[in-house]
Amino acid sequence: MSPLAQQTVDAVERLRDERKKYDFFTDIESDKAPKGLNEDIIRFISAKKQEPEWLLEWRLRAYQRWLKMSHPDWARVAHPPIDYQDLYYYAAPKTNVDRPKSLDEVDPELLRTYEKLGIPLAEQEILAGVAVDAVFDSVSVATTFKEKLREVGVIFSSFSEAVQEHPELVRRYLGSVVPYSDNFFATLNSAVFTDGSFVYIPEGVRCPMELSTYFRINEANTGQFERTLIIAEKDSYVSYLEGCTAPQRDENQLHAAVVELVALDDAEIKYSTVQNWYPGDAEGKGGIYNFVTKRGDCRGDRSKISWTQVETGSAITWKYPSCILRGDNSVGEFYSIAIANNHQQIDSGTKMLHLGKNTSSRVISKGISAGKSSNCYRGLVSIHPKAESARNFTQCDSLLIGDSTSAHTTPYIESKNPTALLEHEATTSKVSEEQLFYCRQRGIGEEEAVALIVNGFCREVLQKLPMEFAVEAQQLVGISLEGSIG
Amino acid sequence: MSAQVSNLPQGAHQAVTSLMEAAKRIEAGASTGEETALRRKAREQFAALGLPTRRLEAWRYTDLAGALQGPLPPLSSSGDIQLNEPFKGALGSLDEALENARAQAGGELSASIVFVDGRFSAQHSRLDKLPKTVRLRAGYVPLANEDVGDGDNDMLGSLNLSLASDGFEIIVDPNAGAEAFIHLFFASTHKESCSMHSRANVRLGKGANLKLFETHAGIGDVPCLQTHITDVTLDESAKLEHACVEDNGTQHISLARLKARLKQEAQLSCAALGVGGKLVRREYNVLFEGGGATAKLSALSLANAGETRDINAKLHHKVPDCISDTLVKSVLTDDARGVFQGLVRVEPGATQSNGQQTSKALLLGRGASMNAKPELEIFNDDVECAHGSAVGELDQEALFYLRARGISEGNARQLLINAFLNDVFERIEDDALQLAVESRALNWLEDASVRAREA
Numbered sequence: 001m002s003p004l005a006q007q008t009v010d011a012v013e014r015l016r017d018e019r020k021k022y023d024f025f026t027d028i029e030s031d032k033a034p035k036g037l038n039e040d041i042i043r044f045i046s047a048k049k050q051e052p053e054w055l056l057e058w059r060l061r062a063y064q065r066w067l068k069m070s071h072p073d074w075a076r077v078a079h080p081p082i083d084y085q086d087l088y089y090y091a092a093p094k095t096n097v098d099r100p101k102s103l104d105e106v107d108p109e110l111l112r113t114y115e116k117l118g119i120p121l122a123e124q125e126i127l128a129g130v131a132v133d134a135v136f137d138s139v140s141v142a143t144t145f146k147e148k149l150r151e152v153g154v155i156f157s158s159f160s161e162a163v164q165e166h167p168e169l170v171r172r173y174l175g176s177v178v179p180y181s182d183n184f185f186a187t188l189n190s191a192v193f194t195d196g197s198f199v200y201i202p203e204g205v206r207c208p209m210e211l212s213t214y215f216r217i218n219e220a221n222t223g224q225f226e227r228t229l230i231i232a233e234k235d236s237y238v239s240y241l242e243g244c245t246a247p248q249r250d251e252n253q254l255h256a257a258v259v260e261l262v263a264l265d266d267a268e269i270k271y272s273t274v275q276n277w278y279p280g281d282a283e284g285k286g287g288i289y290n291f292v293t294k295r296g297d298c299r300g301d302r303s304k305i306s307w308t309q310v311e312t313g314s315a316i317t318w319k320y321p322s323c324i325l326r327g328d329n330s331v332g333e334f335y336s337i338a339i340a341n342n343h344q345q346i347d348s349g350t351k352m353l354h355l356g357k358n359t360s361s362r363v364i365s366k367g368i369s370a371g372k373s374s375n376c377y378r379g380l381v382s383i384h385p386k387a388e389s390a391r392n393f394t395q396c397d398s399l400l401i402g403d404s405t406s407a408h409t410t411p412y413i414e415s416k417n418p419t420a421l422l423e424h425e426a427t428t429s430k431v432s433e434e435q436l437f438y439c440r441q442r443g444i445g446e447e448e449a450v451a452l453i454v455n456g457f458c459r460e461v462l463q464k465l466p467m468e469f470a471v472e473a474q475q476l477v478g479i480s481l482e483g484s485i486g
Numbered sequence: 487m488s489a490q491v492s493n494l495p496q497g498a499h500q501a502v503t504s505l506m507e508a509a510k511r512i513e514a515g516a517s518t519g520e521e522t523a524l525r526r527k528a529r530e531q532f533a534a535l536g537l538p539t540r541r542l543e544a545w546r547y548t549d550l551a552g553a554l555q556g557p558l559p560p561l562s563s564s565g566d567i568q569l570n571e572p573f574k575g576a577l578g579s580l581d582e583a584l585e586n587a588r589a590q591a592g593g594e595l596s597a598s599i600v601f602v603d604g605r606f607s608a609q610h611s612r613l614d615k616l617p618k619t620v621r622l623r624a625g626y627v628p629l630a631n632e633d634v635g636d637g638d639n640d641m642l643g644s645l646n647l648s649l650a651s652d653g654f655e656i657i658v659d660p661n662a663g664a665e666a667f668i669h670l671f672f673a674s675t676h677k678e679s680c681s682m683h684s685r686a687n688v689r690l691g692k693g694a695n696l697k698l699f700e701t702h703a704g705i706g707d708v709p710c711l712q713t714h715i716t717d718v719t720l721d722e723s724a725k726l727e728h729a730c731v732e733d734n735g736t737q738h739i740s741l742a743r744l745k746a747r748l749k750q751e752a753q754l755s756c757a758a759l760g761v762g763g764k765l766v767r768r769e770y771n772v773l774f775e776g777g778g779a780t781a782k783l784s785a786l787s788l789a790n791a792g793e794t795r796d797i798n799a800k801l802h803h804k805v806p807d808c809i810s811d812t813l814v815k816s817v818l819t820d821d822a823r824g825v826f827q828g829l830v831r832v833e834p835g836a837t838q839s840n841g842q843q844t845s846k847a848l849l850l851g852r853g854a855s856m857n858a859k860p861e862l863e864i865f866n867d868d869v870e871c872a873h874g875s876a877v878g879e880l881d882q883e884a885l886f887y888l889r890a891r892g893i894s895e896g897n898a899r900q901l902l903i904n905a906f907l908n909d910v911f912e913r914i915e916d917d918a919l920q921l922a923v924e925s926r927a928l929n930w931l932e933d934a935s936v937r938a939r940e941a
Binding site for chain 1: 547834837845847849850851852853854855856857858859860861862863864865866867868869870871872873874875876877878879
């Protein structure tokens with residue numbers, strides 16, 4: 001067996017064990033608001049977080065707006081109606097009342113959970129060069145490396161902390177990319193978000209390490225409403241990693257996060273996601289409903305925002321990380337791998353809105369469908385009349401494995417400027433018999449062979465991931481397709 | 487009348503009101519109870535659907551309500567009137583345009599069916615050379631129930647069915663018609679705002695062949711709404727080649743649909759040139775019902791200031807081993823708008839399907855815009871589907887290359903645009919049809935490229 005094949009086989013084996021490792025619950029008493037959504041719950045969340053008046057008002061405005069909105073029906077996903085009154089909107093680990101001053105004070109059970117997830121909260125973090133702001137059931141519990149970041153002036157904290165410590169920054173940028181009225185899920189999030197991450201990179205600073213947040217959903221029936229805000233001042237750089245796991249659950253869980261990125265002149269934000277939330281079992285039971293609004297605003301000239309995502313989890317993924325290319329010469333990128341197996345449904349893609357001169361964007365999307373899943377790429381490239389000499393290149397490829405799966409491509413290509421140049425390519429293909437035969441002939445098992453071929457299909461995107469994620473992602477690609485052959 | 491109508495802009499409201507009134511009249515004058523029922527069903531459906539808004543995916547980029555500017559009563563005149571109205575371009579009159587089109591079709595033309603202002607004209611038509619294997623009923627309205635649906639895009643079907651005043655049916659016997667070449671001419675001579683609605687049935691028996699050359703010619707700048715639906719059935723191994731040139735007046739809105747059902751090994755080849763008119767929208771709706779069938783759709787959208795060209799192509803692969811291939815090319819000057827919405831749908835059992843879609847657009851004017859949505863819906867893994875799309879202006883380097891060799895800018899532009907369009911022409915198998923489409927396109931280009939240079 002070739003070393004590469006062996007590597008993939010090992011990866012799949014390893015992950016098979018790891019998946020089992022993820023099937024557990026942590027039994028921590030949580031501090032919950034009663035089920036249901038109304039103004040009182042929103043006031044409760046806001047009071048719990050000791051938020052300033054303006055933020056509460058903003059939440060309430062969003063809530064009023066949300067009441068008038070209807071659930072979007074254009075996406076190619078099907079699910080029973082969500083009863084928004086049957087969800088908990090606030091759940092915090094009890095230990096939050098007295099925030100731990102150091103790791104020693106953190107609930108040991110929680111620490112063990114992170115250990116199982118492989119989050120390096122201890123000394124090896126320095127070696128890994130990763131600072132972790134871990135979100136456990138909506139409240140940030142521990143933040144590390146703060147000191148080191150503070151030295152260079154980088155603010156990396158939980159959202160609630162940022163509201164307390166840097167209200168002026170939060171107030172200035174919150175909702176400036178995704179307004180509270182944006183869409184059904186973003187508006188809901190604006191009303192009830194509980195926590196998330198806040199990053200501020202000052203002018204001229206290159207963030208010395210890759211920032212990372214692990215999200216983890218644990219409490220049954222708890223909607224997760226994360227809010228992430230990243231601001232890169234002039235001439236700064238940050239790479240942000242987001243990764244998630246979720247334990248086995250029987251009931252569907254709703255997740256409606258909002259991520260806002262602001263890049264000013266010459267700034268660059270690289271946002272990478274590995275999403276492997278619980279997708280439901282092989283029969284399609286359970287799994288996370290993931291309705292996320294992610295948008296980056298290249299507000300400054302020569303700014304750059306790059307989204308890279310590996311989507312392997314969730315029962316439903318509804319996600320369109322977008323770039324508003326407002327500044328002249330700004331650049332937007334979207335690299336995506338979306339894997340759907342069993343009964344998973346993915347409707348994902350990107351929006352590239354070219355407003356400024358000489359703006360350019362690149363979209364590489366690799367969709368893999370297996371089992372009885374449905375995988376849809378939905379993308380928009382829009383060139384506005386003033387976007388002189390804008391450029392876009394889009395490639396979206398679909399790979400199908402099995403005859404009960406489906407792959408869809410719905411690209412919208414709109415150009416209102418003759419000097420713009422847009423190119424779009426899409427292909428649909430299957431894992432070819434020839435490729436499989438070649439691998440099988442060399443003694444590679446069928447499943448391993450598929451993992452190998454699929455990894456090759458995704459290579460362009462995998463290469464865009466930061467080192468830490470690339471390995472994990474490669475393994476995930478293999479494990480996500482388990483049981484798709486034969 | 488539906489609630490939607492009241493929200494319309496005044497012009498569109500007036501248009502809808504006039505169409506609804508006419509539909510009631512036509513319904514009352516129906517000759518059989520069956521027809522009355524069908525017309526009523528269609529009218530009620532149209533009333534319920536209203537005009538398509540841009541919220542409907544199929545009409546996302548084309549604002550039909552905004553394009554309708556007042557009452558559009560259907561004409562009730564006879565088609566047998568003189569065709570000496572002046573026509574645009576090098577041709578002196580509609581008469582000459584008709585003769586020219588016939589000449590383009592060549593000596594092998596077996597029939598020429600003429601409709602004037604939406605009515606069949608026996609006087610202008612020539613049906614004497616039709617072979618016996620081809621049965622033609624002109625001046626007849628084939629009504630079909632299936633057009634009355636409640637889907638997103640069934641406004642056109644129900645509107646047309648409730649108002650259609652004329653049409654034709656062509657039935658070609660099995661294994662016959664190798665020599666059948668029929669020309670269709672739709673002339674608009676109207677002096678006042680009006681609408682015209684026609685329908686056609688085309689059925690080819692097993693192994694039959696037919697060439698159809700459809701030309702639309704209109705004069706002047708009077709608002710007009712034309713709807714035309716062609717229902718095609720191709721039996722086993724039948725082959726239809728269809729080419730269409732729409733060269734209408736400046737205020738003409740044309741909504742055309744070609745539905746086709748393809749049986750085993752059937753071949754459909756369609757080419758459409760949209761060159762004249764405020765709005766030319768052409769829908770193709772192809773359903774593969776038999777294995778090994780092929781559909782080749784080609785469209786050329788040429789538009790100047792204030793004009794919109796909209797191509798909507800749905801290819802439905804229901805059975806294995808079928809091939810669909812769509813190519814749409816648009817050249818848009820001034821503030822012209824181009825639209826392409828394509829959908830290749832491959833059903834679970836339709837293995838070995840091959841679906842290709844390509845849309846390319848040249849934007850030559852400052853305000854020109856192109857919207858493309860080439861969609862794929864794939865429900866099995868044994869397929870080969872791809873789409874490509876490109877939008878941009880003329881390649882400056884290529885232009886420089888030609889200019890450096892002493893070719894004037896106008897000629898260089900024309901040469902490049904010509905090259906851009908050429909692969910559409912080449913897809914038209916029949917020489918006469920190819921020449922007809924090509925000459926009209928190049929004729930347009932001569933005017934347009936000059937204007938683009940001035941801009």
